[in-house]
Amino acid sequence: MTKNIFTVLIVLLVFTMGNTQINTPQASPLSTITQKVGLADVKIEYSRPSLKGRKMIGSTLVPYGSVWRTGANAIPKLVLSHDVMIGGKDVPAGTYGLITIPNLKTWTIIITKNAEQWGTYGYKVEEDLVRFDAKVEALTKKAENFTIGLTDLKDESANIYIKWDMVSVKFPIKHDAHSIVMKEIDQKMQGSDITTDSYFSAADYYFDKGIELEKALQWANKVVEADQKYWTYYLRGKIAAKLGKCDIALEDAKKGIEMAKAEKDPAYVKNHQKVINSCTKK
DSSP states (O other), X not given: OHHHHHHHHHHHHHHHHHHHOOOOOOSSOEEEEEEEETTEEEEEEEEXXXXXXXXXXXXXXXXXXXXXOSSSSBOOEEXXXXXXXXXXXXXXXXXXXXXXXXXXXXXXXXXXXXXXXXXXXXXOGGGEEEEEEEEEEEEEEEEEEEEEEEESOOSSEEEEEEEEEEEEEEEEXXXXXXXXXXXXXXXXXXXXXXXXXXXXXXXXXXXHHTOOHHHHHHHHHHHHHHOOOHHHHHHHHHHHHHHTOHXXXXXXXXXXXXXXXXXXXXXXXXXXXXXXXXXXXX
């Protein structure tokens, strides 16, 4: 009986203690950013401290020449779905930590294999995967909140930036999506169950990249043969126009523009008109 009463008292004490805790805003709230770069999914998890009237970069709090956790609490975690290049260095798919060594004119960026670090107390240089330098850019306006983000997005690249106080650094991340796409196109084109969608995607990709346009036109022919729609006419028309085959391009554009008007699709009306204009100028 006494043992049961003691157990009940312990449970009540734990419950009471749990209910006395007050949830308040975090001083350095956790943030997660995700971005597709090429075909790679890039995710960065990090904490965001604020200046709150303090000078941070180059101060005793974040001194030059010392390994810094790069933010607050745990070091930023970098998760990559595909092999990429960061700062010109090969980084395989996986989960890593991101830490830095700030200096006046450059920062050393370190991708560490140890992603589970609270601060940099246990940092070991032998766990570095890659390291490189990034140039410091002075900000014209003070950045109150520590920020990591991605900018300058292109088909296969972007820049990762770190910004706080009066400074910012950025460095490139690239993913070779082209070789993967080309391999997939080659595999699908050799398959026995090629779909119209596969022909469409392959032709459109070749057009965008400006490669083997005659082959792209052959695939576009198969698309139009299977499905006469204003978007399929546009696919073949724009490829033909780029090849200088304006007889095909103009015929497809005239058919497509009437169909697009009937469906009240102004975007494709403009697309077909561009094809007509490009051939009229030749």
